[in-house]
Amino acid sequence: MKIYEKAPAKINLSLDVLRKREDGYHEVEMVMTMVDLADRLEMEELPRDTIIISSQAGYIPLDEKNLAFQAAKLIKERYDVRKGVYIHLNKKIPVAAGLAGGSSDAAAALRGLNRLWKLHIPIEELKKLGEELGSDVPFCVTGGTALAKGRGEVLEPLPAPPQCWVVLAKPPINVSTAEIYGQLKADSIRSHPDTGKVLEAIRNKDFHMLCDHMGNVLEEVTLDRYPQVQQLKQAMIRMGADGVLMSGSGPTVFGLVSRESKVARIYNGLRGFCKQVYVVRMLT
Numbered sequence: 001m002k003i004y005e006k007a008p009a010k011i012n013l014s015l016d017v018l019r020k021r022e023d024g025y026h027e028v029e030m031v032m033t034m035v036d037l038a039d040r041l042e043m044e045e046l047p048r049d050t051i052i053i054s055s056q057a058g059y060i061p062l063d064e065k066n067l068a069f070q071a072a073k074l075i076k077e078r079y080d081v082r083k084g085v086y087i088h089l090n091k092k093i094p095v096a097a098g099l100a101g102g103s104s105d106a107a108a109a110l111r112g113l114n115r116l117w118k119l120h121i122p123i124e125e126l127k128k129l130g131e132e133l134g135s136d137v138p139f140c141v142t143g144g145t146a147l148a149k150g151r152g153e154v155l156e157p158l159p160a161p162p163q164c165w166v167v168l169a170k171p172p173i174n175v176s177t178a179e180i181y182g183q184l185k186a187d188s189i190r191s192h193p194d195t196g197k198v199l200e201a202i203r204n205k206d207f208h209m210l211c212d213h214m215g216n217v218l219e220e221v222t223l224d225r226y227p228q229v230q231q232l233k234q235a236m237i238r239m240g241a242d243g244v245l246m247s248g249s250g251p252t253v254f255g256l257v258s259r260e261s262k263v264a265r266i267y268n269g270l271r272g273f274c275k276q277v278y279v280v281r282m283l284t
């Protein structure tokens with residue numbers, strides 16, 4: 001039997017860091033939502049007790065470093081599954097982009113293997129397993145829109161944000177999340193986003209209020225290190241996006257756009273800057 005799972009990309013509508021914790025992680029307050037740019041996982045049981053990963057993308061690890069591999073290994077060990085699986089990753093989400101591509105693949109593998117092997121693991125338990133794979137994985141297990149606290153695993157579901165177009169642009173640089181958090185001076189962040197206002201905008205479906213209050217403290221580090229990300233943000237604002245922000249630790253920048261007539265102009269303008277530009281919608 002073959003089964004399929006979609007693994008959508010996420011964007012951070014706000015990302016605040018409250019403090020650095022003793023365990024090395026940062027205490028965050030983030031509003032996250034899924035967009036309809038997704039990887040697709042194909043999973044098939046194998047007669048041999050082994051995990052095999054393949055992908056059409058030439059630039060991701062296919063061994064134990066792959067997060068989908070790690071998800072399969074974790075579920076096999078924890079539930080004593082003595083079966084093998086072949087997972088093909090059809091990658092569409094740019095890698096190391098701040099869009100949680102690897103985390104979403106891991107979450108999709110957890111969901112898919114739960115079905116393939118008929119394990120009946122409750123969703124809360126899948127999210128707990130996800131925590132062991134990465135801070136963004138629990139959110140990716142359920143998706144939707146959520147307020148994330150702790151190191152990202154304490155989740156409160158939120159209503160869908162006001163509908164709009166989302167233009168994503170990834171400059172041709174790869175950013176390491178660990179490095180960006182590592183360089184953040186959590187005690188002297190210049191400007192924190194007002195998460196309360198972002199939540200109010202979402203609950204009231206107030207598009208312009210959302211655009212006005214989005215913020216990401218990791219921009220302080222990434223924009224400083226990679227001026228091209230700052231230039232990309234400025235270009236998107238100049239081209240008329242209503243709200244512009246970097247997602248996660250970057251380098252992808254997204255623009256929220258309410259009017260369809262503006263979207264093509266922004267898309268075409270950005271293609272002059274970088275090859276990887278996408279027009280997507282938020283998933284409701």
Ligand SMILES: C[C@](O)(CO)[C@H](O)COP(=O)(O)OP(=O)(O)OC[C@H]1O[C@@H](n2ccc(N)nc2=O)[C@H](O)[C@@H]1O
Pocket residue numbers: 012015024025026027028030098100103133134135136137150151152177178181182248249
């Ligand atoms: C930037 C975001 O993607 C925003 O959604 C997440 O906060 C990071 O999520 P992630 O990539 O799943 O992160 P992990 O794989 O758990 O951690 C990668 C590295 O980022 C740092 N990290 C991550 C999450 C967090 N709350 N504090 C941290 O300091 C840690 O140095 C860690 O070693």
Ligand SMILES: Nc1ncnc2c1ncn2[C@@H]1O[C@H](COP(=O)(O)OP(=O)(O)OP(=O)(O)O)[C@@H](O)[C@H]1O
Pocket residue numbers: 059060061065066067068089094095096097098099100101102103105106136175177248249250
């Ligand atoms: N299934 C996977 N897809 C993409 N990258 C993977 C995968 N498994 C492991 N990786 C590795 O993880 C690293 C981060 O890739 P990923 O695309 O998840 O970054 P990201 O979008 O910045 O994540 P986040 O937003 O959660 O910080 C890459 O260097 C890549 O080699």
